[in-house]
Structure formats: C-alpha cells, structure tokens
Amino acid sequence: MIISPRHSLVPGKIKSKVMRYSYIILIILISAARVVAQTAEQEQGYLKTMHLDEIQIYVGKDTAADHAIHDQQFVAVEQILEKNSSINLVRRGNFAMEPMINGMSGGQINLTIDGMKLFGACTDRMDPVSAYVETVNMEKLEVTTGAEGSKHGSTVGGSVNLRLKQPEMRVNKSLKGAAGLNYQSISQGYNAFYNLDYSSNNLGLRYSGVYRHHGIYKDGHHQEVNFSQYEKMNHALNGNYRLAEDKKLIFGFIWDDAWDIGYPALPMDVAFAKARIYKLGFEQENLSEQWKKLNIMAYGNNITHEMDDSQRDVIIRMDMPGWSNTYGLNMDTDWKLGSHFLKARTEFFRNDVRAEMTMYPNEGVSMFMLTWPDAVRTAGGLFLQDRIPFGRWIWSNSLRVDVAHNEIKSKIGMAQLEVLDYEYDGSDVRTALNFSSTLMVPAGQYWQAEFTGAYAERFPTVTEQFGFFLFNSQDGYDYVGDPSLDNEKAWQFTSGLYLKKDGFQVNFKAFGYYFKGYIVGRVDETIDAMTLGARGVKVYENLSHAWVTGLNSDWTVKVTDNIVYNGVAEYTLGELKGGDKLPMLVPLGLTNVLMYKYKTFGAEVGYEFVDGRDQENKWSGEMPSDDYHVFNAKVVYQQLLGEYAIKWQLGIDNIFDVAYRHPLDWGGILRPGRSVNIGVSCHF
Amino acid sequence: MKILFKQLFLIAFTIVLFSACSEDDDPKITVDISDLELLHEEVTDTDLIVQVYSNEQAFSGYNQLYFLLKKASDNMLIENATITIMPMMDMTEHSHSAPTIQPYVSEERRGLQQGAVIFTMPSGDMGKWTLSVKVAGLENGQEIAFDFEVPVISKEATYQAQDVKYQTLFKKVINNQRYFFAYHLPEGKPAIGVNDFEVYVYKQLDMMTYEAVDGLTISIEPEMPSMGHGSPNNVDPIGKGNGRYAGSVNFSMSGDWAIWLTIAQGGEVVLTDAAFYLEF
Incomplete structure (x- = not known):
C-alpha cells in the first residue's frame, strides 16, 4: 500500500464552492480513509495497489449509518465533481453546469456514465451528461486528466466517468433505504431524494428517485436573477443478478426529466430535457489464471432537449429542439500476464443527432433550418493499458485507437453545407490515436513522484464539423462548422508529487499541454449572421498551435482527532497562437475547509477565494471579473433511533451575502446571495 | 382450404403479371x-x-x-x-x-x-x-x-411583400421603353440550399410584341426581410442570350426571402432598390 496514498486523500478533496448550494459533505473525519480504502479494495481487487492516475471521488454510502454523516444526495453531480482540483464548472444558469477539466470542455473531454457514451442533445451545451444523472445514482466519480483518460474515448482533456451504484448481493436478504428533504432559502427550493435497496444471495435491486424544484434566486445585491428556476425528477433502477459464483448480469435504467429550466446567461430557456438511459451487461471474474475479468455491456440512451424563448421578450419566437440517440457495446477485459497487469476495452457505438430551429414571426411564414443536420457518427475504439511494477516503481502505458465514420443523413443538411460552399460528399472517415506513458516513483517512505508523457488526439464534435449558425451568447457570434476540420492534437507532460506523512497529506500536480490544430472559431466576415443581433459569424478552424499549463494542489491536515483542515488550489495559464489568452481559463482559486466532528455531531466552515480576471480573452466574449471571498458553514447532527438514523442538517452558504461571480460564469450573472439550508434525512 | 389458397395465389399472380405488363406498355409512364x-x-x-x-x-x-x-x-x-x-x-x-x-x-x-x-x-x-x-x-x-x-394571382400579397420594393415582377420605363424583369427557379420550387436562379428581361415594342434584352449586368443579394440577414456564396446571373441571365442563389433556411437586384445597362444602373420576393 505504499504507493496508494491518494486513496485516503480523496474524501478530503473538498472545495467549499460546492457548499454554496447545499449540503455536501460533512466529511468523514475519523473513518473516511479507512472506508474508502476498503471500497477501493473491493473495486480493484488484485490491482488495489496501483491506482494512482485516476482520481476517484466517492459519493459515500447512503443506505446505513455506517459512516457518512453528510447527505450528498441533495447536491447535483457536477457540484460534487467540482471538488476535484482539476475540475471547474461553466455556469449558464442554476442548473446543468458544464464540467471542465483543466480548462477543457465539450468535445475535448469524455463524460460517460458507467463507460456508456452519451451526447447531449442541446446545441448550446446546456445539457452536459452529468445533468441526466443524480448523486443518489452514483457510486463514485472517476476523474482522469489528459490522454490518460482515453479509456473512455480519445480525448485531449481527460475523462469523467460517472460510476453508477450497483446494489449489493448479500447472503441474508435485506431491505435498506433512505429518504431526505431539504429546503434552500435563496431559491425557495426543495431537494428530495429516496432510495430502496433490496439484497439477496443472487439478486440485488436498487431503486432511487430525486425531485428538485427551485424558484429564481436572489444574488448578493438582493436582486432577483430572472430565469434561474428549474424543476427535475429522476428515477433509476439498477440491478445485479448472480448467474454463478463468478458470473453476473448487470442492468440499469435511468429515467430523467427536467423542465422549466431558466438560463439567465442565455437568451433562451429550456422547456424540457429528457433522458432515458439503459444498459444490460454480463460480468465474469477469474476466467483463468491470467484472465481476471470480462465485462460485456450493451447500452442505449435517448435524449430530447427543447430550447425555447416563450418566456422571453423577443421580436421573433424561436424553438430549438434537439435529439441525440446513442447505442453502443463495450467489452472490458483485465489480464495478469506475468508481472504485467493489462486492461483492454473494445467498444462500438453509434450516435445520431439532429437539432432544428424554427422561428415564428408575428406575421408571415415561419422560418426553419437544421442546426445539426442529422449527423451520424459510427465509431469503434480499442484501448489497451499495461502496468508493470519494477520493484516499488510502476510503469504504466496506455494506447487507444479510434476509427469514426461521420455521415450526414438529411438532404436539407447537405443543401445547407452547399450554401457554405463546402465540398463535402456526405461522409468522412477519421482515426485518432492516444498514447500515454506514466512512471510512478516512490521516494523515501513518504514521498512519491509521477511523470507522464502523452500524445492525445480527439475528433471534432458535430457542432465543430457540421453546426449551422449556432448562436453563442457569450461572444455574440453565430458559429458555423467545417466538415473538413482536422482532429485536435496535443502533446502533454504532467508531473505529480505526493506526500503522505501521519496526519499530513499533500498532492501537487503540474501539467503542460501543447496543442496542434487547436479547434477554435474565427470570424468570417463574408458570412452574414443569422441570429438577430449577432455580431457576426465564426467558423471553426484548426489553429496551428496553442498551449495551456497549470497547477493543481490539494492538502489535508489532521489537526487533532476531531479537527481536519483541507485545502484545494488551482491555477491555469494558456495562450493561443499569436499571444491571445486561451479562453475559459481559471485564475488562481483557493478553497479551504475546516471540519470538526465529535461523536454524531459535525460542523464545517468553508472559505473560498478566486482571483479576479483582468486579462480576459476579449474575442471570446469573456468579461473581467473581480476577486471574491465567500464563506460557508454547516452543522449536522445524527440521531440514532433503533434501526433508523436521522440526520438534521443546517447550513448557511455565502454567509456575508457577497455579490460575486466566478470568472467562468457566463453573462455577468451573479451567483446566489446568502442562503439558509435546512435538511433532514432518514436512513435505515 | 388448400384449393382456396391455390386460387387466391393464382389470382394474385395474374394481377401482378397484368399490372407489370400494362405499366411497361403504357406510354403515359414515360411522361414526367x-x-x-x-x-x-x-x-x-x-x-x-x-x-x-x-x-x-x-x-x-x-x-x-x-x-x-x-x-x-x-x-x-x-x-x-x-x-x-x-x-x-x-x-x-x-x-x-x-x-x-x-x-x-x-x-x-x-x-x-x-x-x-x-x-x-x-x-x-x-x-x-x-x-x-x-x-x-x-x-x-x-x-x-x-x-x-x-387566372393569374399576385404572389406579393403577404406580409413583407406589401412593401413595394418586394415584387415578383418589376416594370420600369427606360429610355421611353417599358422593361420587364422577372425571376425563375429552373428547379421548380425554392428549397434550402443552392438554387439555380434566372432573371429574364424583356422590353415592350408594342402591345403585342416583346423583345428579349441582353447585355445587362446583374448583381443579386439575398436577404430574409424578417431577419435582416442574407446568405453567402451567391452567384450573380450572367447573360445567356434571349433575355435569360443565369446564376444561383443560396437559401440557408426556409422562410421569406428577398433577392435584391442591381441591374446596369452600359454602365448605367437601370434598376436598384428592388427585390424579388418569395416564400417557402
């Protein structure tokens, strides 16, 4: 276990940002490290000692009073993700914030659920995959940065895999469950969750549900932020069925509906966003001495997203529905050949997207176009990872190859491309290669270093290749795709330094990426904008080069048996060719949390500082922002009543009612002001 | 039961044969x-x-x-x-x-x-x-x-086209002669994408006689009147003889479109601030 210090660090990776909205974490002061390590062992089996480059955020147990005093189920998935030092959220409203890894987002990163590919149906990126699942569905969130995240698809930025919670199968039949409700004063909002777990020797079932209803919130100036409301419901059924000692069937179904979602930073809202996600898998362990594990999974998902501006004061009403359907097959195998630990994944998927825009003038005919022209991507990928221990050193190499076939299925879509004078015959085939090599070197008893060199490549997205006059409200331009766009490529170097000594742990990671063919929109003055009031048109192009570099760090100090201090710091820097600053970079951000726990009472104080941004990238529409300091606090008391554990929770976010916005927030919209949160939950 | 099936089969077979024959022989089928x-x-x-x-x-x-x-x-x-x-x-x-x-x-x-x-x-x-x-x-x-x-209708009747600048036909007196400017989409109907686009120009010699006008310079610029934007990569119509000028116009979306005209004869602009109007 010498080189697994980060396991025990994980639960301490908390940014107080998250707590603005509610009740994450009162963390696990005493037994966290132990619990997580145990879970990891179950997960990793024979590979338990080698899990360094993937950061796992455990959502925590929710079925019993085992250890967790916090109820993270009240909080959205992305807000838990944000605890990771390499993740930030792009915020356009109070809902469905878009995760970003080290300043990279969209097609640059993979967002998957249990390794399943999902692609949002919104042309304006208002429905990241993480918006279609709920914390109560989650076992853990696996974050991998850079090309090392290529297990889930070719990527330059990394990947976030949202691991669904699978029910346990215990010899003794049992039924466990939990339910909770919390109220948030700033948006008169309610969050409710429940789950029911049935377990027997060969069958495990877990049903969970979430309902959220939030009104518009007030910012730190006590001004109402219009169009910041949302409502959503999520139901999930997951199950395991044991076929034999080492064989089991795994299935899952998620039904997620959100509606009446306001986006204050955008000119349109969302009437509804619906996802149906389903999977059926087979898993077998210990197939032979060498072949440790086989997992085959077939999956599908159907996403419908309807943007409209019926609530807005507009000259011309507009509807922008989008559809995204994905079907795929994954096969994972784990091997142990001599001293080599091998993992392989083969996958196929097909994704169909279509998005429309229809405008209805008060008089005259309606206007119509396809903003995503029935684009179909059929792709296959092969991922191989080999880990070789050399004494206490570990050398890990991974390779991924993808082949993708893109096709435009509709005549209108092809006709639209002709308007732009593109000579595209309706389909193209492209390949992408990802390679990464990591060396993990322990130094002395407490230190460990890690060095990674990687080559990363990713495909252009449907928007970048085929998007048709998609309005970006941040820079005020309509965006047009280019079918002949090249893959975006990057050379990446990462080094990490980790220290763990007694009650003191520090992780420090520095990265530098050099991009070739960085995909970015450039103004094309020969094309008229379509959107009323747009400043012009940008066409996606491959910029010859760009670079980004940054530091992520987090630390945990066990001050006394009852008090733990935890901090996260991050800073990124980057430039495009020609010296323009890379858009959407995070200036210095610092988060501190002080936690106290005594028996079943817990308390927590958080402090977040984010530096202002004065050197914004003007052509991408970024605004300067001021630095800010925000404080949060919460107390939790857990009451045991026989079989039941009742948790009472009270928190205040943004205690000093600061009017502030994060540099990544769109549209100059301020975040919520002071909010009092009250919650109660019952676990049995 | 078996016999019934047989008969049904035979009937069906005969119908298939006959319909195949009649289609092949019917000259109507070759007319589009x-x-x-x-x-x-x-x-x-x-x-x-x-x-x-x-x-x-x-x-x-x-x-x-x-x-x-x-x-x-x-x-x-x-x-x-x-x-x-x-x-x-x-x-x-x-x-x-x-x-x-x-x-x-x-x-x-x-x-x-x-x-x-x-x-x-x-x-x-x-x-x-x-x-x-x-x-x-x-x-x-x-x-x-x-x-x-x-019966000939006026297609300009709807909303944007109440503006006299939007017409499907322009008449103008140039050098004491009455000129007519009209557009035509050879593919029949307008559609999203690239549309072949023709302009026809005639002048009236007397009440019964019209003569094609060649040698004009025509430039076009499409616009959606209700939105105020145009479309890229249009091709100005070029004279093909007999009063016909052929180019192409791009409709990036369906809706109402005006195709603004600037027509010059011998270096002198004879028609401007006028647009052909159509909806689809």
Whole structure:
C-alpha cells in the first residue's frame, strides 16, 4: 500500500464552492480513509495497489449509518465533481453546469456514465451528461486528466466517468433505504431524494428517485436573477443478478426529466430535457489464471432537449429542439500476464443527432433550418493499458485507437453545407490515436513522484464539423462548422508529487499541454449572421498551435482527532497562437475547509477565494471579473433511533451575502446571495 | 382450404403479371409530370388531348408552362408537334400580350414540351388573361387551336411583400421603353440550399410584341426581410442570350426571402432598390 496514498486523500478533496448550494459533505473525519480504502479494495481487487492516475471521488454510502454523516444526495453531480482540483464548472444558469477539466470542455473531454457514451442533445451545451444523472445514482466519480483518460474515448482533456451504484448481493436478504428533504432559502427550493435497496444471495435491486424544484434566486445585491428556476425528477433502477459464483448480469435504467429550466446567461430557456438511459451487461471474474475479468455491456440512451424563448421578450419566437440517440457495446477485459497487469476495452457505438430551429414571426411564414443536420457518427475504439511494477516503481502505458465514420443523413443538411460552399460528399472517415506513458516513483517512505508523457488526439464534435449558425451568447457570434476540420492534437507532460506523512497529506500536480490544430472559431466576415443581433459569424478552424499549463494542489491536515483542515488550489495559464489568452481559463482559486466532528455531531466552515480576471480573452466574449471571498458553514447532527438514523442538517452558504461571480460564469450573472439550508434525512 | 389458397395465389399472380405488363406498355409512364399543376385540358373531336401544366398557380411573373399531347384513343404520346402560344390580357379599353417563350421539347421533363409566359399583371377587375394555343405538324397536316382563361394571382400579397420594393415582377420605363424583369427557379420550387436562379428581361415594342434584352449586368443579394440577414456564396446571373441571365442563389433556411437586384445597362444602373420576393 505504499504507493496508494491518494486513496485516503480523496474524501478530503473538498472545495467549499460546492457548499454554496447545499449540503455536501460533512466529511468523514475519523473513518473516511479507512472506508474508502476498503471500497477501493473491493473495486480493484488484485490491482488495489496501483491506482494512482485516476482520481476517484466517492459519493459515500447512503443506505446505513455506517459512516457518512453528510447527505450528498441533495447536491447535483457536477457540484460534487467540482471538488476535484482539476475540475471547474461553466455556469449558464442554476442548473446543468458544464464540467471542465483543466480548462477543457465539450468535445475535448469524455463524460460517460458507467463507460456508456452519451451526447447531449442541446446545441448550446446546456445539457452536459452529468445533468441526466443524480448523486443518489452514483457510486463514485472517476476523474482522469489528459490522454490518460482515453479509456473512455480519445480525448485531449481527460475523462469523467460517472460510476453508477450497483446494489449489493448479500447472503441474508435485506431491505435498506433512505429518504431526505431539504429546503434552500435563496431559491425557495426543495431537494428530495429516496432510495430502496433490496439484497439477496443472487439478486440485488436498487431503486432511487430525486425531485428538485427551485424558484429564481436572489444574488448578493438582493436582486432577483430572472430565469434561474428549474424543476427535475429522476428515477433509476439498477440491478445485479448472480448467474454463478463468478458470473453476473448487470442492468440499469435511468429515467430523467427536467423542465422549466431558466438560463439567465442565455437568451433562451429550456422547456424540457429528457433522458432515458439503459444498459444490460454480463460480468465474469477469474476466467483463468491470467484472465481476471470480462465485462460485456450493451447500452442505449435517448435524449430530447427543447430550447425555447416563450418566456422571453423577443421580436421573433424561436424553438430549438434537439435529439441525440446513442447505442453502443463495450467489452472490458483485465489480464495478469506475468508481472504485467493489462486492461483492454473494445467498444462500438453509434450516435445520431439532429437539432432544428424554427422561428415564428408575428406575421408571415415561419422560418426553419437544421442546426445539426442529422449527423451520424459510427465509431469503434480499442484501448489497451499495461502496468508493470519494477520493484516499488510502476510503469504504466496506455494506447487507444479510434476509427469514426461521420455521415450526414438529411438532404436539407447537405443543401445547407452547399450554401457554405463546402465540398463535402456526405461522409468522412477519421482515426485518432492516444498514447500515454506514466512512471510512478516512490521516494523515501513518504514521498512519491509521477511523470507522464502523452500524445492525445480527439475528433471534432458535430457542432465543430457540421453546426449551422449556432448562436453563442457569450461572444455574440453565430458559429458555423467545417466538415473538413482536422482532429485536435496535443502533446502533454504532467508531473505529480505526493506526500503522505501521519496526519499530513499533500498532492501537487503540474501539467503542460501543447496543442496542434487547436479547434477554435474565427470570424468570417463574408458570412452574414443569422441570429438577430449577432455580431457576426465564426467558423471553426484548426489553429496551428496553442498551449495551456497549470497547477493543481490539494492538502489535508489532521489537526487533532476531531479537527481536519483541507485545502484545494488551482491555477491555469494558456495562450493561443499569436499571444491571445486561451479562453475559459481559471485564475488562481483557493478553497479551504475546516471540519470538526465529535461523536454524531459535525460542523464545517468553508472559505473560498478566486482571483479576479483582468486579462480576459476579449474575442471570446469573456468579461473581467473581480476577486471574491465567500464563506460557508454547516452543522449536522445524527440521531440514532433503533434501526433508523436521522440526520438534521443546517447550513448557511455565502454567509456575508457577497455579490460575486466566478470568472467562468457566463453573462455577468451573479451567483446566489446568502442562503439558509435546512435538511433532514432518514436512513435505515 | 388448400384449393382456396391455390386460387387466391393464382389470382394474385395474374394481377401482378397484368399490372407489370400494362405499366411497361403504357406510354403515359414515360411522361414526367410530377409536382406539376394542371392548368387546362383540351379534348378535341379529332382524337387529341392537350394538357397544359405549370409549376404552381400562375402568378404575375415568369411562369414555366408544360404541354402534353396525346391521342385520346390509345394514350399514345405525340412528341414532335409544333406548339405556338399567345397570352392575351383583355381589358375594357385595350388588350395586350406578354413576353413569351415558345414551347420546345423539354430536356428536363420527358415527353413534354416547355415554354414560358411572363404575365405582366395579375387577373382582376381590370381584365383577364387568356392563353391561345395552336398545335401544328400533326398527322395528315392537321392543325388545332383553342384558348382558355388563365387566372393569374399576385404572389406579393403577404406580409413583407406589401412593401413595394418586394415584387415578383418589376416594370420600369427606360429610355421611353417599358422593361420587364422577372425571376425563375429552373428547379421548380425554392428549397434550402443552392438554387439555380434566372432573371429574364424583356422590353415592350408594342402591345403585342416583346423583345428579349441582353447585355445587362446583374448583381443579386439575398436577404430574409424578417431577419435582416442574407446568405453567402451567391452567384450573380450572367447573360445567356434571349433575355435569360443565369446564376444561383443560396437559401440557408426556409422562410421569406428577398433577392435584391442591381441591374446596369452600359454602365448605367437601370434598376436598384428592388427585390424579388418569395416564400417557402
């Protein structure tokens, strides 16, 4: 276990940002490290000692009073993700914030659920995959940065895999469950969750549900932020069925509906966003001495997203529905050949997207176009990872190859491309290669270093290749795709330094990426904008080069048996060719949390500082922002009543009612002001 | 039961055979009248049927017309007759004709002849349009003639087109002569994407005679009037002779479109601040 210090660090990776909205974490002061390590062992089996480059955020147990005093189920998935030092959220409203890894987002990163590919149906990126699942569905969130995240698809930025919670199968039949409700004063909002777990020797079932209803919130100036409301419901059924000692069937179904979602930073809202996600898998362990594990999974998902501006004061009403359907097959195998630990994944998927825009003038005919022209991507990928221990050193190499076939299925879509004078015959085939090599070197008893060199490549997205006059409200331009766009490529170097000594742990990671063919929109003055009031048109192009570099760090100090201090710091820097600053970079951000726990009472104080941004990238529409300091606090008391554990929770976010916005927030919209949160939950 | 099946099978088989045969033998099948509207059908007492088609209801502007001739008795196509047409507007005080392209054997539509009329005004209280058709070169030197009324609508009637700058036909007096400018989409109907786009220019010599005008310089710029934006990569129409100018226009979305015109003759702008208007 010498080189697994980060396991025990994980639960301490908390940014107080998250707590603005509610009740994450009162963390696990005493037994966290132990619990997580145990879970990891179950997960990793024979590979338990080698899990360094993937950061796992455990959502925590929710079925019993085992250890967790916090109820993270009240909080959205992305807000838990944000605890990771390499993740930030792009915020356009109070809902469905878009995760970003080290300043990279969209097609640059993979967002998957249990390794399943999902692609949002919104042309304006208002429905990241993480918006279609709920914390109560989650076992853990696996974050991998850079090309090392290529297990889930070719990527330059990394990947976030949202691991669904699978029910346990215990010899003794049992039924466990939990339910909770919390109220948030700033948006008169309610969050409710429940789950029911049935377990027997060969069958495990877990049903969970979430309902959220939030009104518009007030910012730190006590001004109402219009169009910041949302409502959503999520139901999930997951199950395991044991076929034999080492064989089991795994299935899952998620039904997620959100509606009446306001986006204050955008000119349109969302009437509804619906996802149906389903999977059926087979898993077998210990197939032979060498072949440790086989997992085959077939999956599908159907996403419908309807943007409209019926609530807005507009000259011309507009509807922008989008559809995204994905079907795929994954096969994972784990091997142990001599001293080599091998993992392989083969996958196929097909994704169909279509998005429309229809405008209805008060008089005259309606206007119509396809903003995503029935684009179909059929792709296959092969991922191989080999880990070789050399004494206490570990050398890990991974390779991924993808082949993708893109096709435009509709005549209108092809006709639209002709308007732009593109000579595209309706389909193209492209390949992408990802390679990464990591060396993990322990130094002395407490230190460990890690060095990674990687080559990363990713495909252009449907928007970048085929998007048709998609309005970006941040820079005020309509965006047009280019079918002949090249893959975006990057050379990446990462080094990490980790220290763990007694009650003191520090992780420090520095990265530098050099991009070739960085995909970015450039103004094309020969094309008229379509959107009323747009400043012009940008066409996606491959910029010859760009670079980004940054530091992520987090630390945990066990001050006394009852008090733990935890901090996260991050800073990124980057430039495009020609010296323009890379858009959407995070200036210095610092988060501190002080936690106290005594028996079943817990308390927590958080402090977040984010530096202002004065050197914004003007052509991408970024605004300067001021630095800010925000404080949060919460107390939790857990009451045991026989079989039941009742948790009472009270928190205040943004205690000093600061009017502030994060540099990544769109549209100059301020975040919520002071909010009092009250919650109660019952676990049995 | 078995016998019944057998019989059913035989019947079905026979129907299939017959329908296959009749399709192969029927000359009608070779005629492409898809998406066309029948304007008029003339059945003569000399075993002849003449059908006149258009892309849409006739409107003031350039109207492509198609002519189908066949024998009434056996539906046999007659492809090499000579058709001559003459539009006429009968008004209370006087009558006038309109620019006309005489029918010729169509390359795009099998079995048909095509011609065109630029109706210079809509039908109405002022008067009505008739089209006279003469067919010559038939068997035995036979000739027939008939005429029928063509109701011509004004397509400018809807919302944006109430602005007089938006028309489907422009009339302008240049050097004391009356000029007519009309547009035509050879592919029939406007669609999202690249559309072939033609401008036809004629001048009036007298009430009955019109002459094609060549040698003009035309530039176009499409715009969606309700949105205020245009589209990229349009091709200005270039003179092809006989008053026809061919280019292409791009519609990036469906809706209302105005195609702004700047037309010059010998370096002097003769038509500007005017746009052809259409909706789809």
